[in-house]
Amino acid sequence: MTTRQVWRLGNERVHLSVRGAGETLRGLTLRPLAPYSAAALRIGLAGLFTVHLLRELPHAGRLWGPDSPFTAALFAETMRTRGWDGAFGWWYGLLATDSVAVFYGWYTIALAVGVLYALGWHTRLMAVLFVFVVVAFYFRGCMANSGWALLSLLFANYLVFCASGRHWSLDARRRARRAGSGGRPPWGDETEELRRRAVTFLHNAGLGVIALQVMVVYTSAAMYKIRGVSWREGTAIHYAMLSDDFSTFPELSAWIVSHGTFAAFLAYATVFSQLFFAALVFNRRLKYAVLVVMLATHVGIGVLMALPLFSAITVVGDLVFLPTTFWLAAARFVRVWRAAPGEGAAGPAPRAGVEPGVEA
């Protein structure tokens, strides 16, 4: 092969890939990717937030409210030291009040926003309000924020940009009911097309950033771990299970510890699945394998290590990688399962909002 041929071939490749990139970009402006995953993310995130607020209701005053050991005065000092008292200070410090009525007023609003967002009622507006309340709780609770708080804040931020109400939402139900009766938009078809393309591209960019964020979580967790001796030796699970601070069922944890080989296997499985997550998730088949391993890991962490919400929100984040075909098959499965004679009444009702067939 002469240099000239190589040059020509290279040139063609470049042209091809430039055109390919252009066409991919065009596809990204025309077709919203993974709309079901976005809906699942919304339902999972807002649902968990609601569960969290309901669970902590008896402790709310101490965690974020007037009875908190992190008093409003201490909170104000921390805001100053950390430089949070700028233009958004009023927002970050929204819950820092000595008034019980004001605090529980916000608490009720936050609960309502969580429920409405999960149900997909005026989804985009609720997405913005959801960030508003999540941020307020995040900052007020800054002395006791867990991985759950971090991840829910991040996902709430990114989901604002996504069209998460296209499916499994009250919005979708309303649209389906009104289908056929709608008129043309007053600003004309072409402007409407422009608006839709912008919304679509924004959605795709938002989902892309969520996917990146999930990969960053796993990869950086793995990078931290491989620096540790106990993960390399496979004894990390042994020590984690015997930690007083992270054991819901000490007997169960002790049982795992008494099976040293099993515990070592779990340690290696954790590190390797996290380390290779970002690569495996691109493969159409291996993706399911690594997602199942992640699911199993997080069920284990959630049940044994007293971190249920953190585990649950991580699993919800993983859902972004499931393709539409998967969600359609799942919806079909639920439909068939519910329609099965005698089973429908006995089986547990699916969560509100996870109502397949609405968009059909």
Place this chain on the structure above:
Amino acid sequence: MAEPAISPPDPLAPPGSPPPFGRVAPASRTGPADPLAPRGIPLTGVRRRLSRAAVSLVALLAAVHAAMLLLHVASDFPLAKRYAEQVDWWMRPMFPQDWSIFAPDPSRYNLHLEARTRVGGTFGPWRDLSAYDHSRYRGDLLPSIEEQLVLRRAVSYYQASDARPDSGGADATRDTHTRYLLNVVRIRLHDMGAPLGDAVELRTRSTRIPAPEQPGAVHPPRYRTLGIWELPS
């Protein structure tokens, strides 16, 4: 808007390129047509330019955010060090990233906070506040962070700021963390039904977790006194 959406031209990803996620697939695999998706009407004139501008802006923002995110988590990377200030400005406080849970190593010690209070000039018995919290959430599949996290985090904040050299702003932080820890302790003591008295002494008790090779080993605990604080009545 009643007519079925005209499906946009197939997105023609170059063959062999890895699919991103939720793969763009033939229409049969993308589910029911989305009535809100663009219909593929060609744009002309100013709208075409607007569309390009909007797409470029969003793509740029997404790329910048992705870059900032990666630089923020790879904080030892030379480029990240050089632009640490800019990266921080972008990421904080809305995009927190701290994924070092149980890393690099889970602790090999169980750390408990113990407290005793002075009533009428003499100190009462030591009380294990951590054990009290543990007993409250054991067996609970959905523990409250009040029981599982608050005290543990208060102790680690205190220890982190206590370890720093006393200088400048660190002093204020240390003071904040100390007062916070004392408030948490006071609430715990109250819950445990202990008399509060006029002073409280705190110490940590750390016990080595037996290594896998010697499961039955019992290690004597090590104590570290944090200090005595007068409590305002």
